[in-house]
Amino acid sequence: MNRRTFLAVLGALATSTLPRATGVFAVTVAPGAGAKIIKGVSKEIYISLGKQRLWAYLDGAVITTFLISSGEETRGTKTGNFRVQSKYPEAWSDVWQLRMPYWMGIYNVGRVENGIHAMPLKKSGRQVRWPVGIPASFGCVVANTTEAASLYRWAPLGTPVYIRW
Numbered sequence: 001m002n003r004r005t006f007l008a009v010l011g012a013l014a015t016s017t018l019p020r021a022t023g024v025f026a027v028t029v030a031p032g033a034g035a036k037i038i039k040g041v042s043k044e045i046y047i048s049l050g051k052q053r054l055w056a057y058l059d060g061a062v063i064t065t066f067l068i069s070s071g072e073e074t075r076g077t078k079t080g081n082f083r084v085q086s087k088y089p090e091a092w093s094d095v096w097q098l099r100m101p102y103w104m105g106i107y108n109v110g111r112v113e114n115g116i117h118a119m120p121l122k123k124s125g126r127q128v129r130w131p132v133g134i135p136a137s138f139g140c141v142v143a144n145t146t147e148a149a150s151l152y153r154w155a156p157l158g159t160p161v162y163i164r165w
Helices: 003-015 145-154
Strands: 043-048 053-058 061-067 080-083 086-093 098-109 112-118 141-143 160-164
Touching: 053 145, 061 145, 080 098, 086 112, 098 145, 112 145, 141 145
Parallel strands: 043 160, 112 141
Antiparallel strands: 043 053, 053 061, 080 160, 086 098, 098 112
16 A cells, blocks of 8 residues: 555544444554553554654554654653643644644643644744654654644544653
């Protein structure tokens, strides 16, 4: 399946009325770093900082994977088990003066959140072009716009997010 077809399927899954899983699935070895996914529900997100990659699971099966850019060395992305705690079509960073499309907040850093989002935009609307596949962000997990938009539509509030090295 090519990328365009896959993203169309992912978009369709996001708007479908699939029944929610009632049980918990266990994945003995998660992709990337070999870390265990502790507890799951029908939708989960796994991020490997070492591989700079994100995987989305539906009922224990990988439905998409794509490159991301996590926090650069001095502003690393935190590892741990989180949940999508906020969602906004676009968030604004006062600190960095950036617009962040398809925002999904996953954990707090002081009084602000770090999250998953599309490539940020400057006030002017010009897109910032960080390279995906290497740490380059200010701590968030950044994806290309197409992937971030599909993930945003697919993942509801409360979706588990596992970040490992």
